[in-house]
Amino acid sequence: MRLLVVEDSKRLRDSLETGLRRRGYAIDSVEDGRRGLIYARTTDYDVIVLDIMLPEMDGLEVLRRAREHGVETPVLLLTARDAVNDRVNGLRTGADDYVVKPFAFDELVARIEALARRRHGLRTATIRVGDLEIAPAQQVVKRGGKQIDLKPREFAILEYLAHRRGTVVRRSELEEHVYDQHSQVNSNAIDSAICILRGKLGTGAGAPIIQTRRGIGYVLSECEV
């Protein structure tokens, strides 16, 4: 999944970027509110992590304008101000969650995952497609109870297809949600990754299928559609 982190503290921004990337997320990060708004409006992120105290434009203004322009990406606010009216104000402006600094990194990741699940209409932490089980928090995939080793990029593609299971996902959409601004993407990177995924997932009765919709994209389903 792809996240946008808008945080003006370079140390915190770098740490979040490093930690979240290690958890398999594609991360775009910016240091001011104006650029944050531009990124939020031009890219379909899975979750936006937004600091409130930002230069150029504060986080609540970024949020308000993003929502006005139809950005429906879940937003998690980060701030050092924990007064009730600050939290209420943030949530009423359109935020989906609120984390007060200092925070536990694991908690931040858990909240990001919860927001992502909500976005894709999932209620449990484990995504099941047929006999395939995907646990995003643990970055673990099992089929029929047997763990399958996937690389981070492969896992990210499978996770996104699983979130959108039954729906055709365009190649460009996959690229947008799996790669960040720092990634160098080859034109057939997605196709190669899909091919490898199919091999690792295996075949046989009950095996979920990644189908190709020529000229459109891919769809993950429990059986052939």
Add this chain to the structure above:
Amino acid sequence: MRSIRRELTIRVLSRVLPLVLVGSVAVYLTVRTLVYDEFDSALKQQVMLLAAAAERIEGVGIDFDYRPELQNAGPIETGLDFCFDARLSDGSLLKQSPRLSGRALEMPPARTGEFRFAAVHLPDGELARGCELVFEPRVVPATEHSGPVTRTGAPPGPVRVVLAASTLDVDRPMVKLAIAEAVVGVLLLSAIGMALFQSVRHGLAPLEGLSQHVRRIDPGSPAGRIPAEGSPAELEPIIGRLNDLIDRVEDALARERRFTSNAAHELRTPISEIRTMAEVACELEGPESRRSLGEIVKVSGEMQETISTLLLIARCKSGTLRASHEAVDITALVTECGERRLGGGSVQPEVSLEIEQGIQIESDAAMIWSIVNNLLDNAVDYTPGEGRIRLFARAKERGVEFGVMNTCCGITKDDIPRMFEAFWRKRSTSVHGSHSGLGLALVKALTDSLGGDVWAHLTGPDELCVCVALSKTGATENPSQLGEISRL
């Protein structure tokens, strides 16, 4: 608890009561005097009649032709019941009223020809008023007198006559008068008391209203002001000053809330950085981990500096930190601070020095060093690369002014009053870095400790001047704690 209303009422009544008492007594005594004057006048008239009735017949004796039945006749009508006693010079009785039964009317002796009045007791014990006259009877030749003589062979000398009448008919009304005055006095005092109480309550109503307004003010969050319209002139200064004080309290509470909120924010951000870096570093290995840990150490150092600065500001404000009193060469000190920033012209922004020569004052060199450096740090942080900074120092009649003028963007007049608050920054940002947001707050606290003044103003649309003024003698008692202050 004291009550103005009660005290005022009691005070006025305590002054009115003696007046009412004195007035009543004066009226009583005046009436009594007038009545007794009339009484005495009547007695005197009768005594004169008695005197006129006595004749000394030459060579014979004294005739006293006084007929009591005529006392109420003629031009003089008194309505009084008299009794009289006339005696010769040897004290023997000449004539007296039968009622006296031979007893004398005792009165202090009078001089001849003089009327004397006094209280006497009648034989039956009744209180009476007496009038005494000692006189020489009219001498009549024996040939001109006919008829018997009251006393033959009377010795020569004056005759003493005492006339007395009961005062019962006078005393009874006087008693009634006294009682009536007492009753009227009590009623009068009660009426005055009630009227006074009402008047005082009405008069103090504005004060009561003011008291109600003040009671409704919440000390924790004062809102609203006391209305001055329609208030008496005596209360206007009080209301004006109270409203001023409420303004100050409101400002102070707002500043305190801002400070608390800002302080919490400023400390939480670096702690958040430390925590996140540490948690991520736990998952890293090798150079990445070392880099994170190195950053953690830096952040810790910055937090330590922030806390130290906060403590120093607190000590300045509480008066714990005392400035020393030594000769300070301002010219040399400010020049040295400035030259450290010049860097051979390659440092952006451009820093120039405009420092007068020979400026000396008595003050605390370490504090002034800290002030100048903090002003420069602030200016360097907020001046854009293409801007310029001017460090100045000039002698004034009573001391010195020094400070910094720098190019700045976006500072408005509304920002000026808040620039010296702790953690205030123009930009809404959580960046901590090397700038704690405490520089100007520390400058103010140190300047106040030195007994000086610091202010900021816009010298142009994009130029800010922060100026410090110190007197030649400065403020001092004990040496400063140099290790604590220097080079912050």
